[in-house]
Amino acid sequence: MKIYRVNMSKLSFTMEAVPEEWRLLGGRGLTSAIVAKEVEPTCNALGSKNKLVFAPGLFAGTMAANSGRLSVGAKSPLTGGIKESNSGGTAAQRLAKLGVKALIIEGIPEGDKWYCLHVHKDGVEIKEENELLGKGNYEVIHTMTSRYGENTGVMTIGQAGEHKMSLANISVKDPKGHIRSAGRGGLGAVMGSKRIKFITLDDNDGAGIEIKDKEKFKNAAQVFNKGLLSHPVSGQALPRYGTDVLVNILNEAGGLPTKNYRYGQFEGAENISGETMYDTIMSRDGDPTHGCHVGCVIRCSQTYNDKDKRYLTSGFEYETIWAFGAGCTCDDLDVIAHIDHECDDIGIDTIDTAGSMMVAMEAGLLPWGDGEGMLRMIKEEIKEATPLGRILGNGPNFTGKAFGVTRIGTVKGQTMPAYEPRAVKGIGITYATTPMGADHTAGYSVTANILKVGGHIDPLKKEGQIELSRNLQIATASLDSAGLCIFVAFAVLDYEPVSHAIIDMINAQYGVNWSVDDWFNLGRSVLKTEMEFNRAAGLTEKDDRLPEFMEEQLPPHNTVWDFTGEELDSVLQF
Amino acid sequence: MRIEIKLYGHLKCLNEKLDCLNKNRFCLEAAQGTILSEIHKMIFVNPADNLVSIVDGHAQKPDYSIEHDCSISIFPPMGGRTHNPFEKI
Incomplete structure (x- = not known):
């Protein structure tokens, strides 16, 4: 195994041996060890001293079930502390098959050019990127898949990452070409700060796993x-x-945070429950179960189609449905699915975006329960990076300060998810x-x-x-x-x-x-x-x-x- | 005494056996002193399964004594242990 290191200040690549101290580390253990060793803790998370680290887990690329999660680490612009955010998709297994223990990205390029990285068995190519700037994650994945083939891995940021918003995530292509996210902590903003729009992964002829x-x-x-x-x-x-099985359970247990954590039960819970989602998926020819990476045997993901039986979203998680649902008192599962799709495309974390929406509702910017209003704000404000969109896109605490709201459900700036x-x-x-x-x-x-x-x-x-x-x-x-x-x-x-x-x-x-x-x-x-x-x-x-x-x-x-x-x-x- | 039952997940299919108008929410009559596992038997679920049973918002064990007018939400097995697949290994 080896370490791939990219320096964006010098636009250079080096391949390094894995130090003995990192040999038995992988995933979060490795990203946190690298960040702790190489990143100055007091640095600006969006400055040149921060580093972005991608690491597959210890078992990635093997036949161990459910071992294909990818860890992404850096100092977080949202929490101000260390962050590991992990994701499904195909990237971890491709990195492992290339023999890459970690991909470390450091520095910030001079000037205002944007770049993409192409990772393969011989190293990393750094290329200037203009075509896909300003585009959403779905278009990036579709374009890269068309250009390089189905077997290409993609990690990408949407418009939010380009604008360095603290809610920006890193999207990872899954086996079906849909989106998985290293969602939390604003790591998409760190990638954006290094002006990398996307990273493609070609594992052909990789060294493989020993x-x-x-x-x-x-x-x-x-x-x-x-x-x-x-x-x-x-x-x-x-x-x-899917994970949405939890809606009814938490609701009956009085632990479903409702209306910005005012109540433990939501009267519209049944409408957004896993049982309702399952019935809806089946009636629209969707797919109720598939895995987020090859080798997943739990298969908690699904494909949720719209009323016309066209693909709308997948990886439609309980925490997302809670956040825009009970959290904001919206019981329209279709609207929440549309929101999930937009969040995936723009590249923003659903939990913290809903956290910003709860604060916006406290401030009177939106009525409680207004799902269409939330969808509009995400598409017309956050995606377009308007002044209001930049406020919302920088998280609940930032939004609270802007509008004088103190009822903000966060710890270290990050929204408390789905469980009271x-x-x-x-x-x-x-x-x-x-x-x-x-x-x-x-x-x-x-x-x-x-x-x-x-x-x-x-x-x-x-x-x-x-x-x-x-x-x-x-x-x-x-x-x-x-x-x-x-x-x-x-x-x-x-x-x-x-x-x-x-x-x-x-x-x-x-x-x-x-x-x-x-x-x-x-x-x-x-x-x-x-x-x-x-x-x-x-x-x-x-x-x-x-x-x-x-x-x-x-x-x-x-x-x-x-x-x-x-x-x-x-x-x-x- | 009268109690309300709410069934979730695949347990909703049980209502065909129960002749309760195809609803996952219905009422039962039970004798005073009935415990939760006896309710499970009444509605054809196996009390040996590690069901999640929430009575008036509180998760309760199978020996919990039911009271008049309570509401019981029953979810499919969510915990393991009962049917340990490794017992024969």
């Missing part, structure tokens, strides 16, 4: 695969209803303390709080939540480093042989003798690195807190957020 003990790896991968397919969540619920911290208290601990800013995937306590996976801890009480979030954050940092989809966690938590299979695969692939402790030490180490970066960047304990309005009672349970600062500060002390 596996030290192929037979042992194959056996472990089969156990792992069986566990994923046997679990009720990853084997049944997610493939049929007062009714699902474990997730509140994660939102407050993860180095990533409010991020449900960083320690998904909904497992034990609501779904009874990995035990059951009463979501409304304080007891056990800190330990739950801490353990999940450690385990997640390890999974993210392996490039595994977060949804493997259900089987890992419930079936011991599945977690052992992960260790066996590491040992077989890399010729090491890791124990379960080594696996969790990897997660601890990643978190420690990230926390140290954030402290050096100027983030303090006060940034590890939920918004003040979380002290209000939340109907229907009338619970409040009641963790002290001291308790929160203890979460990641290890």
